[in-house]
Amino acid sequence: MATETFVLPDVGEGLTEADVLSWHVAVGDEVGVNQVVVEVETAKAAVELPCPFDGTVAELFAAEGETVPVGAPLIAVTTAAVEQAAEHSPDDEAPDDEAPDDGAPDDEGSGSVLVGYGTSAARTRRRRRRPASPEPATGRPSRPPATPPVRKMAKELGVDLAEVTYDGDRIRREDVRRHAGTPSAPAASAAAPSAPSAVVEEPGDRRVPITGVRRATAAAVTSSAFTAPHVTEFVTVDVTAMTETVEALRAHRAFEGVRVTPLLLVARALLSAVRHFPDINARWDSEAQEIVHPRAVNLGIAAATPRGLIVPNIKDAAALTLVDLARALAELTTTARAGRTTPEQMSGGTITITNVGVFGVDAATPILNPGEAAILCFGAVRRRPWEYRGEVALREVTELSLSFDHRLVDGELGSRVLARVAAVLADPAGELLLD
Amino acid sequence: METFQLVSPEGVLADDPAAADVDGDLCRGLYRDMVLARRLDAEAYSLQRQGELGLWLQSWGQEAAQVGSIRAIRDTDWVFPSYRDHAAAMCRGIGPEELLAQWRGVRQSGWDPARHRFHLYTLVLAAQLPHAVGYAMGVQRDGADEVVMTYFGDGSSSEGEANEAFNWAVTMAAPVLFFCQNNGWAISTPTSAQYGAPLHRRAAGFGLATQLVDGNDVLAVRAATARAAAAVRAGEGPALIEAVTYRMAGHSTSDDPTRYRSGAELDHWATLDPLERLRRLLDDRGWATPGFVEELETEATELAAEVRRVCRAMPDPDADAMFAHTLAVETRSQAAERAGYAAYTASFVD
Structure with a gap:
């Protein structure tokens, strides 16, 4: 009979500790070689550890929920000491101590590992060093020794x-x-957890690492929401004429093979507003303490894609004919849905439209695309009883909202822009002829 | 291109001229290779989880692609592997101690490549492909009757080296057989995010003779490799085989695949397991002769015990050894480093 101790190995590359999630065995249980005895969670993954020995569990050194340093004992097994004795001599790897403290500075993380999560800057050494000089008989180490x-x-x-x-x-x-x-x-x-936690996680809760588009979106909206003071205004507008114009354009031979949607007219209306009030197409340059007025209107369209929210833009949209604008919109949408939008297509936007109406929603208070002064939100078009020529009629009605950066856009300018968009959508043919 | 298959997932052998030489001996041999390889792989994984290996990259699920291909070429043909090709290595007589040494961190490499005609594992993605082409050009110049085979994965196929190797091999008409084990995942990147056109189509564009094969069908892999190797040997130029298989484990013991792929996908591939497929054929044809399965299980259990024993018995290297092969003549600064490191290692109590 002999007692073998299984110490917590570094199961990743450069890990320093693990939390014991659950024991699969109890003291007194028979275990076999490679039988899973415990599940631990490291900084990288939840990992099941197989027992290296055959025998009877003599001791579990850590309770569930406890954090164990690499190299500290996990489980002791009383073995028959036949096969194991040949394979493995007792004590040759079981330190008599948990991670020791020699007062030396901690090692830096290795950085270079074969899989991308990286390592933390922490001590990975498991062997004890000789003290640099003999310890004074009465002295304690400056940092009290504890695991x-x-x-x-x-x-x-x-x-x-x-x-x-x-x-x-x-x-x-x-x-x-x-x-x-x-x-x-x-x-x-x-x-038991030693302190109650404010957030109680239920079994089955799902955790997803914050990466990619999610991370980029979070960074963008956080920086925008907390640097640009947002104001949002609303207007409700009868867009029956707009829907008729959409129908008319669809039938027009100039638009043969080109997708025409209400968004096209919203885009055209916003471009008209920018033409009338060019100061809305601007950017706050905090570093230079200047307001920048871009030469072109690069019209951003917020797009929900399988990869998340992206905002590609149509370069110099004000210079396009209505047909070319329709083509550019269709191409932008197709490219975004296919996940092929390039970073170049997403940079340099100057003003943005977000279309929450496609989701059947009436209005929103959108957050500005970082570096832009305004964002127009287009809600769902609904048939509603509405005042029309002195009577109540069923009309196509929608809600528009405009968020703007109050640092450079005052209420007057913001209101005029939103009112101009509403006017164009209420009477596209008339207003655009006079544009 | 249609995927070449000889044995269906249900274990039914197709009536195909390519299966003409299939018999009980052949199937038992291939089955044994795969069972032993899987056992070694599982044992090495456990040893890593017990702290005996620093890292291990599992070959679980890819046994048919490896065994079928390496058993189809001659023992004199050189192989340039990647780092997950344990089943292929074992077929070349590389033992557990040799296979594990690198991952235990006690030696720079585990085996003598010349003795096994099996190059060292290459961890840098796709670096072995230009090596293989260069070696094959040497074979060509020697006028030797050899084929050079190199293993790589779907992730490696995106590397510049891979594409340069394809192009140069064709340009030089080098006797190379590129063998891609497309296991679906490059660490956490699925093939859908890896390329727009499948590798065998891309390879054809370079002028490589290509074949798409069911990588979990050991007999199909063997037949396709034998056919391709014969053509390469006959001087018809380089070829590429894309074997579609699946990495059942994580990328490595440091990787947690549950973070990026679904259990449903794993369940699906479990039904296509290469060992079970061949086992069904053995059972259906009565080729699993009495005692065969039991003896193989005993052999695998003994192998597992040997893997554990040789792993733990490997001596730690002398720390001095890493300085010994750096420069032919030691410089003054290197001598100082060596002395400094010796003093550091001597500072440990245990």
């Missing part, structure tokens, strides 16, 4: 480890509890 779980516990209990008295080579849980005045808890309660 990471004990440090964590002390921190949670508000205990300064430097003030804790202890016997032996390091501070233990009992010492911290005694200092804090809490009674020594039975081992089982050590498994």
